[in-house]
Amino acid sequence: MALYGKRRILGWHSFVGNLVAKGRLVRLLDAEIRLPGALFLT
Numbered sequence: 949m950a951l952y953g954k955r956r957i958l959g960w961h962s963f964v965g966n967l968v969a970k971g972r973l974v975r976l977l978d979a980e981i982r983l984p985g986a987l988f989l990t
Contacts, residue, residue, distance in 0.1 A: 949955035951972055957964070967973040 950957045951967070956976065957973075964973055968975060
């Protein structure tokens, strides 16, 4: 849905960086969160 302008997403650069570089997605904010380790959802 985000690719069609219908929703917003929160994504890792490794997943969405290519889409941002191609202009398919745009950044809403200049803010970045850098984390030293991995995140896990349980």
